[in-house]
Every structure is written in C-alpha cells, then in structure tokens.
Amino acid sequence: MKQYKIGLVGIGAVGTEIIKILRQRKFTASEIRVLATCERDEEIAGETFHVQGISPEAFDGLDIVLFAGTEGSKGASVQYGWEAVKRGCVVVDNGDDFRMDERVPLVIPEINGDALENHQGFIANPNCSTIITLMGIAPLHKAVPIRHMTAVTFQSVSGSGRGAINELEQQVRDYAAGKELQAKVYPYPIAFNVLPQIGGPKPEMPGFTSEEAKMTFESRKILDTPELKVACTCVRVPVFYAHSVAVHASFEEPLSPERARAILDAADGVKVVDDLASAQYPMPLFTEGKDDVEVGRIRIDPSIENGLALWCCGDNIRKGAAQNAVQIAEELIKRELV
Amino acid sequence: MKQYKIGLVGIGAVGTEIIKILRQRKFTASEIRVLATCERDEEIAGETFHVQGISPEAFDGLDIVLFAGTEGSKGASVQYGWEAVKRGCVVVDNGDDFRMDERVPLVIPEINGDALENHQGFIANPNCSTIITLMGIAPLHKAVPIRHMTAVTFQSVSGSGRGAINELEQQVRDYAAGKELQAKVYPYPIAFNVLPQIGGPKPEMPGFTSEEAKMTFESRKILDTPELKVACTCVRVPVFYAHSVAVHASFEEPLSPERARAILDAADGVKVVDDLASAQYPMPLFTEGKDDVEVGRIRIDPSIENGLALWCCGDNIRKGAAQNAVQIAEELIKRELV
Numbered sequence: 001m002k003q004y005k006i007g008l009v010g011i012g013a014v015g016t017e018i019i020k021i022l023r024q025r026k027f028t029a030s031e032i033r034v035l036a037t038c039e040r041d042e043e044i045a046g047e048t049f050h051v052q053g054i055s056p057e058a059f060d061g062l063d064i065v066l067f068a069g070t071e072g073s074k075g076a077s078v079q080y081g082w083e084a085v086k087r088g089c090v091v092v093d094n095g096d097d098f099r100m101d102e103r104v105p106l107v108i109p110e111i112n113g114d115a116l117e118n119h120q121g122f123i124a125n126p127n128c129s130t131i132i133t134l135m136g137i138a139p140l141h142k143a144v145p146i147r148h149m150t151a152v153t154f155q156s157v158s159g160s161g162r163g164a165i166n167e168l169e170q171q172v173r174d175y176a177a178g179k180e181l182q183a184k185v186y187p188y189p190i191a192f193n194v195l196p197q198i199g200g201p202k203p204e205m206p207g208f209t210s211e212e213a214k215m216t217f218e219s220r221k222i223l224d225t226p227e228l229k230v231a232c233t234c235v236r237v238p239v240f241y242a243h244s245v246a247v248h249a250s251f252e253e254p255l256s257p258e259r260a261r262a263i264l265d266a267a268d269g270v271k272v273v274d275d276l277a278s279a280q281y282p283m284p285l286f287t288e289g290k291d292d293v294e295v296g297r298i299r300i301d302p303s304i305e306n307g308l309a310l311w312c313c314g315d316n317i318r319k320g321a322a323q324n325a326v327q328i329a330e331e332l333i334k335r336e337l338v
Numbered sequence: 339m340k341q342y343k344i345g346l347v348g349i350g351a352v353g354t355e356i357i358k359i360l361r362q363r364k365f366t367a368s369e370i371r372v373l374a375t376c377e378r379d380e381e382i383a384g385e386t387f388h389v390q391g392i393s394p395e396a397f398d399g400l401d402i403v404l405f406a407g408t409e410g411s412k413g414a415s416v417q418y419g420w421e422a423v424k425r426g427c428v429v430v431d432n433g434d435d436f437r438m439d440e441r442v443p444l445v446i447p448e449i450n451g452d453a454l455e456n457h458q459g460f461i462a463n464p465n466c467s468t469i470i471t472l473m474g475i476a477p478l479h480k481a482v483p484i485r486h487m488t489a490v491t492f493q494s495v496s497g498s499g500r501g502a503i504n505e506l507e508q509q510v511r512d513y514a515a516g517k518e519l520q521a522k523v524y525p526y527p528i529a530f531n532v533l534p535q536i537g538g539p540k541p542e543m544p545g546f547t548s549e550e551a552k553m554t555f556e557s558r559k560i561l562d563t564p565e566l567k568v569a570c571t572c573v574r575v576p577v578f579y580a581h582s583v584a585v586h587a588s589f590e591e592p593l594s595p596e597r598a599r600a601i602l603d604a605a606d607g608v609k610v611v612d613d614l615a616s617a618q619y620p621m622p623l624f625t626e627g628k629d630d631v632e633v634g635r636i637r638i639d640p641s642i643e644n645g646l647a648l649w650c651c652g653d654n655i656r657k658g659a660a661q662n663a664v665q666i667a668e669e670l671i672k673r674e675l676v
Contacts, residue, residue: 148641152490152584154532154573176514192577193623194492196584196635196649201614207595207637207647209614216641231641233584233649235492238576239530246490246534246571257545276539276547285531297534299545303486303554303569309545311534311571 003030004333007065007089009054009076011036011044013162014094015068017322019045025326028333033062059084063338064329067093068322085121090338092123092328094321096210099124099218106221108324109331110268111138115222116328116337123328126222127214128320129153129234133245134222135293135319136312139267140251140260141223148229148304149249151215155198156239156284159316160185168238186236195236209234242284243316246297250304257298260308264295269319274298282313293319341368342671345403345427347392347414349374349382351500352432353406355660358383363664366671371400397422401676402667405431406660423459428676430461430666432659434548437462437556444559446662447669448606449476453560454666454675461666464560465552466658467491467572471583472560473631473657474650477605478589478598479561486567486642487587489553493536494577494622497654498523506576524574533574547572580622581654588642595636598646602633607657612636620651631657 006029008018015034022029023045034044039053052058054076059065065084067077075081075095084091098104105115106124108131116123126134133151140146157164164185171181171191181189188195199210215232219225264270273282274296282294293314301307314320332338344367346356353372360367361383372382377391390396392414397403403422405415413419413433422429436442443453444462446469454461464472471489478484495502502523509519509529519527526533537548553570557563602608611620612634620632631652639645652658670676 150488150586150641152571154492154575172510173514176511187617188621189623193621194575194577194582195621196582196619197614197617205640207614207635229641231586231639231645231647233490233586233635233647235582235584237492237532239532244532244534244573246573248488248569248571276535276545279525279535281534283526283531283533285527297545297571301569302543303488303567307569309569309571 001028003028004063004338005029005031005033005061007033007035007059007062008068009035009065009080010068011042011051012068013158013317014321016044017317018066018068018326019047021318021323021326027326027330054080056080056083056087059087059089062089064332065089065091066325066329067091067095081122090121090123090332092125092325094125094325096127096214098122099126100221106218107328108134108222109327110135112222112224113331116331116335119337125321125325125328126218127211128159128316129155129211129243129245130215130218131320131324132243132293132312132314132316133215133247134219135270135314136264136295136310137247137249138223139263139270140255140308143263144251144253144255146225146228147250147252149247151230151232152246153232153234154237154239154244155234156241156243156316157190157236158241159243165240168240190236190238192238196233198234198236239284241288241315241317242313243320244282244284244311244313246311248301248307248309251306251308254306255308257300260298269293270295272296282311284313287313288315289318290315291319291323339366341366342401342676343367343369343371343399345371345373345397345400346406347373347403347418348406349380349389350406351496351655352659354382355655356404356406356664357385359656359661359664365664392418394418394421394425397425397427400427402670403427403429404663404667405429405433419460428459428461428670430463430663432463432663434465434552436460437464438559444556445666446472446560447665448473450560450562451669454669454673457675463659463663463666464556465549466497466654467493467549467581467583468553468556469658469662470581470631470650470652470654471553471585472557473608473652474602474633474648475585475587476561477601477608478593478646481601482589482591482593484563484566485588485590487585489568489570490584491570491572492575492577492582493572494579494581494654495528495574496579497581503578506578528574528576530576534571536572536574577622579626579653579655580651581658582620582622582649582651584649586639586645586647589644589646592644593646595638598636607631608633610634620649622651625651626653627656628653629657629661
C-alpha cells in the first residue's frame with residue numbers, strides 16, 4: 001500500500017487531535033511533518049515531533065497537508081494554502097477562509113464525498129456545528145428532500161480552543177474556592193452561564209453572527225441545495241467537549257420518526273440513541289471522544305408541514321474538525337485523487 | 339388601604355422567593371400564613387414564621403392563597419386547592435395540575451390580566467419557560483398576530499428545586515477536587531453537560547416531553563390563539579438561575595427588528611438588551627434576580643415568511659414562578675376581584 005507524506009499546520013486543540021486520529025485510524029503515512037510558527041521539539045499526543053518553522057519550501061514533497069486553523073481568526077491557509085497547492089500538495093483546510101470559495105469543495109465524506117472529484121488541490125473542512133447538524137439531516141434529505149430547518153446550537157468551549165477550555169476550568173475552580181469568576185477568552189463568564197453569540201456580526205445576514213451564517217451557507221453548499229431555507233441561533237454553553245443541536249426541519253413529504261430512525265441507523269457515521277421513556281438520548285458528556293454523531297429525540301414536529309424534530313450531538317474537535325479532515329484525506333486516497 | 343390575609347402553601351425554592359417578593363413589593367398583607375406538611379417554626383428569607391400544618395380549616399379566613407407546588411409532582415393544590423376556594427379564598431396555583439382546566443384562568447398579568455375577570459376562585463400560574471417566552475412574544479403578537487413559533491429552551495437547574503441546585507454545586511466541587519460526578523436528581527450529571535429532557539414523555543404529543551407540551555398548550559390558552567402552531571425542544575443546562583429561550587417566530591405581516599424593539603421597549607416587564615456589535619444581549623448569569631424578562635438578538639428570520647428571531651431570558655424562580663404569582667395577587671386586588 002502506498003505510504004503518503006502528510007503535513008500538519010498548527011498544533012492547537014484540533015492539530016493535536018489530528019495526530020491522535022491519524023494514529024488511531026492507522027493512517028498509512030510515511031511521514032508526518034508538523035509545521036508551526038517556529039522550529040522546536042514538541043510532544044504531541046504522546047509522541048515527540050520535530051516541529052518545523054512554516055515557509056513555502058516546508059511544503060515541498062508533501063502529498064496532503066492538513067491546515068488546523070483556529071476558527072474565527074484567519075488561518076495559516078490564507079498565507080500558505082495555495083502556495084502548498086502550487087508545490088504539489090492537496091490541502092485540507094479546517095479554517096473558514098475558503099469554505100465558500102467556488103474553487104474549493106466543502107466536504108463531509110459520508111455526505112458529499114463526490115464533491116472531491118475534480119478538486120483543484122484545495123478542500124475545505126466545514127464548520128463544526130454544520131457538520132454535526134448535517135450528519136443527522138443529510139441522510140434524511142437523501143430520502144426526502146429537505147425544505148427548511150431551524151437549528152439552535154449548544155456549543156462547547158473547546159470550539160474556542162485551549163484557552164477557553166482552561167477558562168471554564170479555572171472559573172469552576174474559582175467558584176468552588178469562593179472566588180470571583182474572571183473572563184478573558186469570552187466577554188463574560190461561561191461557567192453557570194450561556195452566551196448567545198459565537199463569532200462576530202455578519203453583515204450579509206443582518207443581526208446574525210458569523211457562526212449562524214455558516215450554518216446557512218455551508219449547509220446549502222454541502223447538500224447542494226442553494227435555495228435551502230435555514231435559520232440558526234448559536235449559543236455557547238458551559239460544556240467542555242461536544243456540540244449539541246436542536247433541529248426542527250420540514251421536508252417535501254412526510255417522514256415518520258420510525259422511517260427517520262431506520263434511515264439514520266443505516267447511515268455511516270451516525271448512531272441513533274432515542275428512547276425518551278428510558279431517558280436515552282444523545283448528550284455531550286457521553287458523545288465526547290466518539291467518532292459517530294449521535295441523533296435522538298426524533299419526533300414529528302406537528303407545527304409545520306412534514307415536520308420532524310431531532311437532537312444531534314457530536315464531538316466538535318473530532319467529527320466536527322480533526323476526524324472529518326482526516327476522513328477527507330482518506331477519501332482522497334481511496335478515490336485516487338492525490 | 340385594605341390589608342389582605344395571604345396564605346402560602348409550600349416553602350421550597352418558589353415559596354421562599356414568594357416571601358421575599360411580597361416583602362420587596364411591600365404587599366399590603368395583614369397576615370402571611372405559611373402552611374406546610376407539619377407545624378414548626380422556620381426561618382424563611384430572614385424572617386421567622388410559625389409554619390402551620392396544612393388542613394382544610396387552616397385556610398379559613400384567608401383572602402388569597404398562593405400554592406407554591408413543585409413542578410412535575412402533584413402539587414398540594416390537588417388536595418387542598420378547591421377546598422380553599424370553598425372556604426372563601428382565591429387560589430393562585432404555581433403547580434401544573436389545573437393550568438389547562440377550563441374553569442381556571444392561566445395568567446401572566448402583563449399579557450392577559452383580563453382573564454382574571456369572572457374567575458371562579460382558582461387561578462393558575464403558567465410554566466416558567468412559557469412565561470419567559472411569552473413575555474417576549476405577546477407584545478409583538480398584540481401588534482401583529484403570531485402564526486408559528488419554534489422555541490428551544492436553555493433551562494436552569496433551579497427549575498428542578500433546591501436538590502438540583504445542590505447537585506450542580508456538588509458536581510462542580512467534586513470536579514474541582516478531581517472526584518467522579520454523582521447524579522441523583524437528574525439521571526446523568528448536569529455539570530459540563532446538557533440534558534435534552536425536561537419532564538416525562540407526554541402521550542398527547544408523541545415524542546415530546548411534558549415541559550415541551552406545556553409551551554404549546556399554555557401559549558395557546560394565554561394568547562387566546564387555539565390554533566397557534568408551536569414546536570419546542572426543552573433542554574436543561576448547567577446554569578443555577580434564569581432560563582433562556584431561542585425563539586424563531588413568524589407573524590401575519592412583516593415585523594421589522596426596529597419596530598419589534600420599540601414595541602418591546604414599551605412593554606411592561608420587558609427590557610430590551612440588544613446590541614450584538616457591543617456584545618449586549620440577555621444572559622442568565624445577569625438576568626438572575628431581576629424582575630424584567632430581557633429580550634435581545636432581535637433579527638429578521640429570513641428562512642420563513644414574516645419571520646423574526648429573538649432570545650429571551652428571565653429569572654425562572656422570580657418572573658417564571660414566584661413573582662408572577664404575586665403579580666396575579668396584586669392584579670386581583672387592583673381589579674377588586676378578591
């Protein structure tokens with residue numbers, strides 16, 4: 001089996017998870033070259049890597065480069081992404097800078113792996129909450145086209161990086177010690193609170209945040225439904241890992257909960273956890289660290305025509321970011337597109 | 339000014355808050371008679387009360403009796419409510435046993451105080467998340483009739499009583515001490531988690547919980563819109579006090595965010611907190627202890643006809659329960675209905 005030379009740019013929460021996942025999935029890499037701002041030796045996920053300083057030449061010889069850009073700020077892919085393509089790499093970018101670029105396929109392998117065909121060397125990894133929502137919605141949409149969805153998210157702090165994880169941890173310790181809560185990463189304490197803002201205002205969608213706009217625009221691109229009607233409210237909650245999403249959707253035809261469960265049961269990467277009478281439903285505390293997106297609370301939404309409500313929960317650092325990026329790399333190899 | 343003899347049944351989280359609010363609002367009571375399962379002296383909100391054992395005769399001579407029943411289990415009003423009415427009291431019941439009873443007005447004074455006229459001695463206080471949602475929606479509905487709403491709630495643990503407050507507190511202390519989290523009140527840990535179930539399955543609305551059904555049925559009764567289409571997902575979050583609700587609604591005619599803000603600014607009991615660019619929006623940590631329901635994130639919902647999205651936040655123990663009950667008592671007096 002051919003061995004690939006893999007590059008990784010960035011070793012924050014997502015970059016570290018990419019290393020873990022490459023090892024867990026026994027990815028056939030002959031080299032993992034880690035690039036960051038400055039050269040150093042660093043332990044990542046239990047292995048010592050010689051981190052190289054990033055430069056155009058640093059990409060030479062790599063087959064696939066995973067950019068683990070932080071959400072919200074400009075990723076390294078803005079400066080180096082197309083440069084890496086020029087040097088013969090296929091780029092998989094976790095950042096949000098190129099997701100809506102027409103040259104760039106935006107891919108969740110279980111849903112639209114076909115979009116990788118005829119790629120131009122640059123593939124984008126969708127936003128975490130979009131991935132987790134669509135893992136529940138796309139299999140249903142393939143059976144009965146979706147018309148509309150309202151998605152309200154419950155997003156964990158790990159989506160804001162390690163600083164936010166530490167901040168929630170510190171606030172909880174300070175609370176237990178009777179001290180006042182300090183906020184730095186977020187404008188307000190996140191412990192014992194919820195923040196109805198993720199990202200800044202998005203001028204293209206007045207009143208919405210950038211995170212909420214992603215759900216609309218990325219869903220349309222991934223499902224190839226340019227007219228899809230989507231409304232979203234994105235909320236940060238005091239949870240460390242895994243995002244949850246309450247989805248109320250309507251479809252072209254009625255879709256019974258039984259049929260929806262059967263469709264989702266058969267879908268790759270989805271696990272149905274759905275028995276309200278026995279208190280069985282997805283929860284972030286138990287979805288953390290898992291590969292599958294879990295879906296439950298599946299019920300007719302009687303308030304809209306052909307309505308269905310569901311609750312999706314997935315690890316935002318894994319399926320919502322690192323795992324999906326590695327799956328894109330695997331899919332590129334499987335389809336012989338590298 | 340006439341002084342009223344007030345009875346209070348139950349001294350849990352809501353009962354205690356009722357005492358506080360009666361004092362804060364300088365309620366004109368010549369007597370506050372506290373009734374509970376057994377007779378004893380007890381300090382409530384800084385005052386010592388001689389708690390009387392509950393019995394039919396214990397209601398004699400009272401003008402208004404506030405039943406502070408716990409949500410979820412049958413309230414004392416089931417056994418004693420109509421008995422108190424028979425003995426000449428007007429009952430205001432915080433429990434959920436009689437809310438949908440045709441003899442019983444279900445009242446939020448700022449919204450449907452008129453429903454108190456011709457009461458039959460028994461008035462119900464609506465569910466906390468319904469009150470908080472409708473405080474934001476009803477003023478808009480008076481201007482432009484509402485057609486449909488999707489409400490997704492972020493509910494604090496105080497809605498489950500003192501045991502749940504202690505449980506979150508203990509889980510956070512155990513986390514800080516490196517111990518495993520123990521769950522008793524809820525089936526799973528609530529710290530660092532969210533639970534997509536509040537109440538048990540509701541057979542009348544397959545797949546929905548009792549809490550979600552309340553939002554539908556109580557909203558229709560309070561707004562006097564028997565056909566109103568409502569969908570709801572109710573979720574418990576690790577917050578001590580105050581519920582938040584993401585609402586996506588559609589109206590008979592377009593309603594601009596500017597007009598909605600002006601309407602809500604002028605509405606009693608509502609405070610608009612809405613400037614996304616300056617990170618101004620309602621949050622439970624800052625709504626706790628306040629009388630007003632705060633509304634923000636007001637924006638066109640472009641996914642539905644005449645759509646508007648908003649975010650409501652209110653103290654579930656105060657406006658969501660105790661304060662609304664006291665306001666009903668005040669309204670009864672103002673309208674000379676006692």
